[in-house]
Amino acid sequence: MAPTPPLDPSNxxxxxxxxxxxxxxxxxxxxxxxxxxxxxxxxxxxLRAAFGAEIDALLKISEIRKHQSNAENLVxxxxxxxDVLPMMFGSLPESDPVYxxxxxxxxxxxxxxxxxxxFYTKLNAVRVxxxxxxxxxxxxxxxxxxxxxxxxxxxxxxxxxxxxxELAAKLTRTVSGQGRGDTRTF
Numbered sequence: 001m002a003p004t005p006p007l008d009p010s011n012x013x014x015x016x017x018x019x020x021x022x023x024x025x026x027x028x029x030x031x032x033x034x035x036x037x038x039x040x041x042x043x044x045x046x047l048r049a050a051f052g053a054e055i056d057a058l059l060k061i062s063e064i065r066k067h068q069s070n071a072e073n074l075v076x077x078x079x080x081x082x083d084v085l086p087m088m089f090g091s092l093p094e095s096d097p098v099y100x101x102x103x104x105x106x107x108x109x110x111x112x113x114x115x116x117x118x119f120y121t122k123l124n125a126v127r128v129x130x131x132x133x134x135x136x137x138x139x140x141x142x143x144x145x146x147x148x149x150x151x152x153x154x155x156x157x158x159x160x161x162x163x164x165x166e167l168a169a170k171l172t173r174t175v176s177g178q179g180r181g182d183t184r185t186f
Contacts (some may be wrong), residue, residue, distance in 0.1 A: 007162035014137050017060065044108045051109065051116055052171030054098040055164050058123065067130075068161075071154050088134050092127050129153030152174045 048117070049181065077084055099120050106113045129149060132138065139148050 002058065026159065040108075043105075047102060047105055047108050048112070048171045050098045050102065052168050054096055055116075055119060056168040058096070059161065059164055059168065062157075062161075068154065068157060071150050075147055075150050075154070078150075080144055081143075083143060084136055086133055088130070093133055094136065096123075109171075112167065115163065119160060119164045119167060123155050125156050126153050126160070128154075 004111055074084070090116070099116075106116060109116055129152065132149065141149065
């Protein structure tokens, strides 16, 4: 075995410099990646909390105002032959703030994005029914047309409400750390 030649100090310094640059670059890249990942996670959690809160608030407002039971009572009265028209005051919102401001970030919700979009789509369908009532459109309908129109809105709401309750709970539970939920993004 041949003896190893002595190391040239100028070569050793070059290798040390190269190694330091590679290690330093890796640390800088890793730090930047970790910071970006943390920011992305925080944004995703904030978005989940915001959507969960807005959906929960919409459900609670509907419950407090007794929209579903009032509509069911109205249909029952019509079916009993009473020709009454509901009195509604105010106006429907043009949009829901969290949904309107964050539609471009909906993908951050992962698999829950589809449920969020489905809820707001059904909510808007129910609002079409309510808008006709607010605008006095029921007056031009026969009693049977009124029954059919309001029952359609009720059917949409009855299907949407339990799913929305589950979704709001899931979104807020995941944020508060009580459940794992689906926080994957694509």
